Amino acid sequence: MxxxxxxxxxxxxxxxxxxxxxxxxxxLLCDKQRWFCKDCGKRxxxxxxxxxxxxxxxxxxxxxxxxxxxxxxxxxxxxxQIYGLEVSHITVLNxxxxxxxxxxxxxxxxxPQVGDYWLADEQFIKVKGNQQYxxxxxxxxxxxxxxxxxxxxxxxxxxxxxxxxAKKVAGKKAKTVVTDGSFNYSKAxxxxxxxxxxxxxxxxxxxLRQKTGNNNKIERFHETFRQxxxxxxxxxxxxxxxxxxxxxxxxxxxxxxxxxMTPAQKAKIDQKxxxxxxxxxxxxxxxxxxQTRLV
Numbered sequence: 001m002x003x004x005x006x007x008x009x010x011x012x013x014x015x016x017x018x019x020x021x022x023x024x025x026x027x028l029l030c031d032k033q034r035w036f037c038k039d040c041g042k043r044x045x046x047x048x049x050x051x052x053x054x055x056x057x058x059x060x061x062x063x064x065x066x067x068x069x070x071x072x073x074x075x076x077x078x079x080x081q082i083y084g085l086e087v088s089h090i091t092v093l094n095x096x097x098x099x100x101x102x103x104x105x106x107x108x109x110x111x112p113q114v115g116d117y118w119l120a121d122e123q124f125i126k127v128k129g130n131q132q133y134x135x136x137x138x139x140x141x142x143x144x145x146x147x148x149x150x151x152x153x154x155x156x157x158x159x160x161x162x163x164x165x166a167k168k169v170a171g172k173k174a175k176t177v178v179t180d181g182s183f184n185y186s187k188a189x190x191x192x193x194x195x196x197x198x199x200x201x202x203x204x205x206x207x208l209r210q211k212t213g214n215n216n217k218i219e220r221f222h223e224t225f226r227q228x229x230x231x232x233x234x235x236x237x238x239x240x241x242x243x244x245x246x247x248x249x250x251x252x253x254x255x256x257x258x259x260x261m262t263p264a265q266k267a268k269i270d271q272k273x274x275x276x277x278x279x280x281x282x283x284x285x286x287x288x289x290x291q292t293r294l295v
Contacts, residue, residue, distance in 0.1 A: 112267030115141030
């Protein structure tokens with residue numbers, strides 16, 4: 001009777017435990033152990049993260065550097081200088097687009113437990129040299145970023161679209177929404193948050209000297225966002241996708257200095273601030289048998 005090694009994987013096709021090590025697959029990024037099934041004869045690479053091309057450690061390093069404001073070309077140079085890996089900036093771009101977007105879609109299924117007091121504001125950004133806007137809604141209690149929406153215009157429809165996204169993520173309406181003095185917010189807040197029991201949910205602040213009802217917390221968030229914009233000298237890709245990806249990074253990976261944890265953890269979401277764990281979970285969705293990574 002053969003003793004099953006606890007580190008030996010079962011066959012991904014027939015689930016047999018009668019497997020053994022085969023050859024080593026050498027790639028530019030890493031060496032990958034092949035496995036062989038004695039029952040069905042299949043060979044495969046047992047990656048710690050399913051359906052991923054490249055070394056998972058390299059991929060999460062790329063995502064982390066990108067979200068901290070490092071360009072695609074600089075990331076490729078970093079991998080070459082530090083790890084001796086020959087990776088093009090196009091490969092880096094593809095990893096970011098594929099896996100960071102996959103994580104962003106995965107975390108959308110998680111509903112945070114947020115408060116009833118929200119902060120909203122917009123900021124200017126440059127996209128390919130043109131001025132655009134990013135609208136953000138932040139929960140005051142947990143610092144959870146409920147919505148981040150990019151637009152070419154700055155009007156009532158843009159504000160309302162962002163509030164709709166925030167309500168969908170939170171699963172409820174806020175009782176109070178604080179904004180600056182822009183009149184674009186007044187009608188949008190009334191349409192999305194006013195009820196018979198709470199007819200005036202809107203609170204405007206028009207002076208930095210106001211001790212209550214100010215937007216200091218979301219202004220600090222904007223400063224965090226601008227730091228990336230400054231390093232990258234403006235955005236060159238899909239600004240809406242970047243806004244959503246930054247929302248994922250801010251909520252689930254970056255620990256907030258004031259609360260000592262991520263906003264997601266503060267909002268009672270049981271998720272470690274760890275790129276690899278997020279990627280692993282995001283890639284765990286079942287795939288058809290025909291897509292099993294056989295080599």
